[in-house]
Amino acid sequence: MDYSFTFDYLILIIFILTGSSILGIILFISSLIRPSSKSTPDKLLPYECGNIPTGKPWIQFRIHYYIFALIFVVFDAVFIFLFPWAIVFKELGTRVFLAGIIFVCIPVIGLIYLTRKGILKWI
Amino acid sequence: MLLSLIFIIIQALIVFAIVGAAVAVTLYSEIKVASHVQSKLGYMRTGWHGSLQGIADMIKLLLKEEILPGKIDKLIFLIAPYVAFLPVFLSFIAIPLGPGLIVKDLNIGILYFLAISSVGAIGIIMAGWSSYNKYSLIGGLRSTAQVISYEIPHLLSILPVIMLTGSLSTVSIVNAQEKVWYIFLQPLGFLIYFISTLAECNRTPFDLPEAESELVSGYHTEYSGMRFGLFFMAEYTHVIAGCAMATILFLGGWRGVFLPPFFWFLLKTSFLVFIVLLLRWTLPRFRMDQHMYLNWYILLPLSLFNLIITGLGILLF
Numbered sequence: 416m417d418y419s420f421t422f423d424y425l426i427l428i429i430f431i432l433t434g435s436s437i438l439g440i441i442l443f444i445s446s447l448i449r450p451s452s453k454s455t456p457d458k459l460l461p462y463e464c465g466n467i468p469t470g471k472p473w474i475q476f477r478i479h480y481y482i483f484a485l486i487f488v489v490f491d492a493v494f495i496f497l498f499p500w501a502i503v504f505k506e507l508g509t510r511v512f513l514a515g516i517i518f519v520c521i522p523v524i525g526l527i528y529l530t531r532k533g534i535l536k537w538i
Numbered sequence: 539m540l541l542s543l544i545f546i547i548i549q550a551l552i553v554f555a556i557v558g559a560a561v562a563v564t565l566y567s568e569i570k571v572a573s574h575v576q577s578k579l580g581y582m583r584t585g586w587h588g589s590l591q592g593i594a595d596m597i598k599l600l601l602k603e604e605i606l607p608g609k610i611d612k613l614i615f616l617i618a619p620y621v622a623f624l625p626v627f628l629s630f631i632a633i634p635l636g637p638g639l640i641v642k643d644l645n646i647g648i649l650y651f652l653a654i655s656s657v658g659a660i661g662i663i664m665a666g667w668s669s670y671n672k673y674s675l676i677g678g679l680r681s682t683a684q685v686i687s688y689e690i691p692h693l694l695s696i697l698p699v700i701m702l703t704g705s706l707s708t709v710s711i712v713n714a715q716e717k718v719w720y721i722f723l724q725p726l727g728f729l730i731y732f733i734s735t736l737a738e739c740n741r742t743p744f745d746l747p748e749a750e751s752e753l754v755s756g757y758h759t760e761y762s763g764m765r766f767g768l769f770f771m772a773e774y775t776h777v778i779a780g781c782a783m784a785t786i787l788f789l790g791g792w793r794g795v796f797l798p799p800f801f802w803f804l805l806k807t808s809f810l811v812f813i814v815l816l817l818r819w820t821l822p823r824f825r826m827d828q829h830m831y832l833n834w835y836i837l838l839p840l841s842l843f844n845l846i847i848t849g850l851g852i853l854l855f
Contacts, residue, residue: 426546426631426642433550434627435620438768445600445764452603459608461671462759472672480679483830487686494693497845498649501700505852512849519842526838535834537827 482534493522549641553630561774562592568815575819596767604763607670614668619761619768622661626775629655633782634709636792636800647708648696651783652689656738658772659685662747662757665769669760677756680826681740681747687833688737688744694841695730698848699787712791719790723851726844728788730837732810735780737833739773742818749823781810 461468500515529535566581566589573580581588606612632647634640644650659682666678700706702723703714721728737744748756758769785791785806794802824832 423642423644427628429543429546430550430553430628430631430641431624433547434554434624437551437554438620438623441600441768442764445602445604449601449603449763454605456608458605461607461609461669462754463672464754468672472670472675473667476675476679480683483683483687487689490690491686491693494690494697497694497697498700498706501697502704502706504701504849505704509853512853515849516846519845523839523842526834530835535830537830 479537486529486534489525490522546641553641554627556635557627557630557775557778558771560778561771562596564774564778564811564815565595566592567812568818571812571815572819575816599764599767602763604765607760609670610760611668611670614664615760616765618661618665618668619765619772620661621664622658623768623772623775625654625657625661626772626779629779630782632708633779633786634712634791635782635803636798639800640709643707643709646706648700648706648711648787651708651779652693652696655776655779656685656689658776661772662740665761666757669757671760673753673755674757674759677747677749677753677759680753681757684740684744684746684829685738687830688734688837691730691833691837691841692734692738694838694845695727695734696787697845698724698727701845701848701852708786708791712786712793715790715793719788719793721788724788724844724848726840727848728784730841730844731784731787733837735784736814736817737829739776739780739814741773741777741814743821743824744829745818745823746826746829777814778807778811781814782807784810 570580581591584590584594629651631641632644632651662681663678666674699720703711740747789806792799792803
């Protein structure tokens with residue numbers, strides 16, 4: 416690993432540390448100057464427009480969200496391979512272009528399959 | 539080594555100051571645009587035409603009482619604002635504000651930007667899940683579904699620009715637009731990029747995660763005080779970062795005549811931010827099914843079509 420590569424990630428780490436400490440300082444200042452008041456049982460309830468909340472919110476949610484996440488992972492992983500293809504595109508010409516078209520056809524077939532299965536339809 | 543460390547910390551502080559100032563200006567103009575769209579005046583009391591309202595709002599948020607609801611998942615609840623804000627802040631590392639005005643010209647700049655700016659969705663789902671509130675949970679899930687779906691056209695609309703440039707570095711993309719801005723070569727790409735950026739920032743017409751009329755205010759319902767302010771800042775910073783990236787990719791970055799480069803960059807970015815603000819007050823919200831339809835059946839095929847057309851164009855000309 417050469418020096419500049421490590422240096423790039425050092426920048427990232429320092430930015431994370433500086434950013435989070437600034438946010439921490441802002442929250443700390445806020446905690447110093449804001450008024451503190453007693454918490455009552457009603458104040459600690461989840462906000463549901465004034466009604467007394469019923470049931471638990473941590474429930475099983477729609478499977479659709481999960482399926483969309485799965486589809487996203489597949490598509491994103493496929494399309495990320497197009498980045499190196501796009502960088503060298505100008506130098507390599509027609510054959511690479513045809514290969515790219517064939518490559519793009521694979522997720523398109525996937526999209527047609529998903530449509531036929533009715534998965535992408537939000538009910 | 540120590541000297542360069544201090545130098546980077548100073549850079550980080552400067553970037554934070556720029557982000558903070560930009561967010562304050564955007565907040566102010568949001569209300570002003572909103573008021574003028576609705577034939578009102580908006581802020582008028584604080585300073586000239588309410589120009590000090592940003593500072594007043596900041597002080598107000600700092601002074602607000604913070605309520606931690608009873609049954610929350612405390613650890614996740616407390617760190618979620620950080621996770622939402624930091625990635626967008628980090629994405630400014632790869633954004634050049636002018637020739638040489640960049641923290642680090644990463645050789646994978648665009649990829650880095652795409653990767654890190656979508657981490658913010660994790661902060662949103664953390665906030666939604668840990669709040670112990672039904673509305674927050676639905677808001678967080680919707681937001682994640684939306685952000686990850688629109689990630690795909692977002693990525694594909696940037697690919698043609700990379701094909702034209704042959705590099706992932708943001709500086710060399712701006713340098714490649716010396717003769718012609720890419721918006722003239724890639725009008726469709728720009729449109730897709732802009733729409734998907736709107737969706738990724740959860741802005742109207744894609745603000746389903748915080749749809750007031752159905753979800754109270756979505757994932758940050760239970761947040762109060764400055765922690766809510768951090769979510770607010772994260773959203774506006776995301777809008778600004780997205781518009782700055784659109785400027786770099788399609789509008790020639792800092793390139794322009796007469797004015798200094800930094801002003802051109804500022805001018806183009808603020809114009810795009812202005813359009814984003816204007817859209818919020820002129821368009822109604824999408825429904826969830828329309829929203830998903832737009833992504834998978836319109837934007838995705840269109841961006842693939844754009845990719846192939848660009849390839850053909852590069853081969854023929």
